[in-house]
Amino acid sequence: MISRPIQKILVRAPNWIGDAVMATPSLTALRRFHESAEIVLLAKPSVAALFEQHPDIDRVMTYEDLGRHRGFSGLWRLSRELKHEQFDMAFLLQNALEAALLAFFAGIPNRVGYATDGRNFLLTRSIRKKNPAPHRSDAYLALIGLVDAEGDSTSAEEKCPPYLVVSSQERQAARDFLKSLGVPDGEGPLIGFNPGAAYGTAKRWLPQYFAALADQLIEEKQAKILIFGARSEIEVAETILKQMKHPAFILSGKTTVRQLMACIKTCHLFISNDSGPMHIASALSVPQIALFGPTNAAATFSAGPFDLMVQNKVDCAPCRHRHCPIDHPCMTGLSVETVFTAATQQLSQTHKKKAAVFLDRDGTINPDTGYIDTIDRFTLFPGTAAAITRLNKKGIPVILVTNQSGVARGFFPESFVGHLHLYLQRLLAKKGAYLNGIYTCVHHPDFSACNCRKPAGGMIRQALLDHSIDFSGSYVVGDKSSDLELAKALAPEEIATSILVKTGEGTQTLKKLERLGKSPGAVAENLSEAIDWILK
Numbered sequence: 001m002i003s004r005p006i007q008k009i010l011v012r013a014p015n016w017i018g019d020a021v022m023a024t025p026s027l028t029a030l031r032r033f034h035e036s037a038e039i040v041l042l043a044k045p046s047v048a049a050l051f052e053q054h055p056d057i058d059r060v061m062t063y064e065d066l067g068r069h070r071g072f073s074g075l076w077r078l079s080r081e082l083k084h085e086q087f088d089m090a091f092l093l094q095n096a097l098e099a100a101l102l103a104f105f106a107g108i109p110n111r112v113g114y115a116t117d118g119r120n121f122l123l124t125r126s127i128r129k130k131n132p133a134p135h136r137s138d139a140y141l142a143l144i145g146l147v148d149a150e151g152d153s154t155s156a157e158e159k160c161p162p163y164l165v166v167s168s169q170e171r172q173a174a175r176d177f178l179k180s181l182g183v184p185d186g187e188g189p190l191i192g193f194n195p196g197a198a199y200g201t202a203k204r205w206l207p208q209y210f211a212a213l214a215d216q217l218i219e220e221k222q223a224k225i226l227i228f229g230a231r232s233e234i235e236v237a238e239t240i241l242k243q244m245k246h247p248a249f250i251l252s253g254k255t256t257v258r259q260l261m262a263c264i265k266t267c268h269l270f271i272s273n274d275s276g277p278m279h280i281a282s283a284l285s286v287p288q289i290a291l292f293g294p295t296n297a298a299a300t301f302s303a304g305p306f307d308l309m310v311q312n313k314v315d316c317a318p319c320r321h322r323h324c325p326i327d328h329p330c331m332t333g334l335s336v337e338t339v340f341t342a343a344t345q346q347l348s349q350t351h352k353k354k355a356a357v358f359l360d361r362d363g364t365i366n367p368d369t370g371y372i373d374t375i376d377r378f379t380l381f382p383g384t385a386a387a388i389t390r391l392n393k394k395g396i397p398v399i400l401v402t403n404q405s406g407v408a409r410g411f412f413p414e415s416f417v418g419h420l421h422l423y424l425q426r427l428l429a430k431k432g433a434y435l436n437g438i439y440t441c442v443h444h445p446d447f448s449a450c451n452c453r454k455p456a457g458g459m460i461r462q463a464l465l466d467h468s469i470d471f472s473g474s475y476v477v478g479d480k481s482s483d484l485e486l487a488k489a490l491a492p493e494e495i496a497t498s499i500l501v502k503t504g505e506g507t508q509t510l511k512k513l514e515r516l517g518k519s520p521g522a523v524a525e526n527l528s529e530a531i532d533w534i535l536k
């Protein structure tokens with residue numbers, strides 16, 4: 001029984017990182033189905049960290065299962081906290097009885113989940129598990145109602161691939177961290193290895209194979225090798241390093257979840273067993289080779305657009321053993337040569353640079369109402385989200401570059417700009433659009449010199465470092481001269497195409513340019529028209 005429109009939704013996240021990443025398409029679907037609802041994710045700490053700044057979620061509540069929510073009294077305390085929130089609906093992506101008990105005791109009137117663990121009587125809508133299981137992402141989408149229990153679409157709405165978000169600041173911090181470990185700058189791809197797997201040794205490719213592959217990648221591709229893993233996986237990292245001729249860098253146990261994400265994002269290629277980090281790399285669009293042994297790829301392969309799976313098919317797979325009781329043929333038979341060939345193929349793709357579209361903010365995507373110092377003063381021009389979606393669908397990176405000297409002038413704090421940009425990403429997410437990067441200059445020449453304030457090229461250089469961008473094939477769109485001059489910020493090496501929009505100060509800018517006898521690459525009525533011009 002629904003007593004009022006759904007205003008507040010609780011999503012209980014899965015407890016494993018890989019499962020949580022595979023649940024992100026269902027969060028995207030939920031966001032679009034319930035545009036005006038507040039969506040709150042309840043997750044244990046390591047999973048909660050994945051969702052910082054995720055635009056499909058309004059808020060994350062942490063389930064401190066080892067802290068204040070520990071044991072039965074802790075669970076009761078958590079249910080009181082949830083009750084206080086007055087949720088209208090709960091989606092239980094975690095399959096245990098406990099999740100259903102929590103939602104029930106929190107008095108959430110609509111409780112949706114799989115009929116598992118004897119909890120059917122606690123749910124108001126339940127789905128039975130299918131055998132064979134569909135892909136895990138589809139199983140979560142079935143709860144939201146985007147697909148049926150077999151994973152077939154029931155709606156015109158498209159399924160989105162999993163995605164996670166890492167900020168430009170986090171990437172820079174990751175590069176600084178790698179530098180502090182002694183990882184050299186310069187030529188040669190950065191390749192991450194993930195040789196562990198939490199479930200057991202059966203899912204692990206052999207350490208001596210990783211070692212031989214690393215040496216070959218260093219010798220033939222001038223690669224720099226990073227070995228990732230949890231604290232409990234340091235031993236396997238050290239075993240690999242001991243068998244190598246060349247040096248590699250061990251990150252196992254040295255990173256938080258956020259740092260792990262940012263370090264993976266800096267890699268040109270990630271080579272991983274079937275594990276949480278495999279799903280992270282996929283959701284961050286990092287080119288990847290997934291090494292599959294005994295597990296069922298149909299249910300858990302990340303299958304993102306930049307993922308390549310290699311597998312030695314054997315009769316005994318898939319099996320459910322944590323440790324192989326025989327001679328581990330699925331993994332011993334997956335040769336170094338096979339993986340090296342796959343790596344070569346992936347690296348040749350990675351080095352292809354893509355044209356991007358750089359957008360100005362105030363006056364281009366939103367009305368310029370002077371210094372925007374409260375979130376309610378921020379609205380998008382009609383058609384902005386739809387225009388950005390058209391670029392997203394073509395796989396063209398969309399990057400926002402904005403001067404916000406109001407920070408240097410003391411009109412609002414830098415943290416406000418961060419909040420506003422998360423709000424902007426959420427507005428776009430509701431319409432199925434996203435920005436691949438946001439770069440802000442918070443300086444003003446009266447207070448401090450910088451090389452990032454437009455028309456200087458600092459923000460462009462940072463974006464080229466973060467995304468593989470061919471600047472000379474790219475476009476810069478804006479309403480002010482300083483936006484258009486950005487096209488020449490890297491001249492004479494690379495010059496982009498500038499497009500003036502007549503919104504914001506665009507009309508005055510056009511007159512000014514005409515007086516000076518200058519002209520932009522193109523002139524458009526608004527952003528939508530500018531993007532049509534780019535795509536035609």
Ligand SMILES: [Zn+2]
Nearest residue numbers: 441443450452
């Ligand atoms: Zn600056």
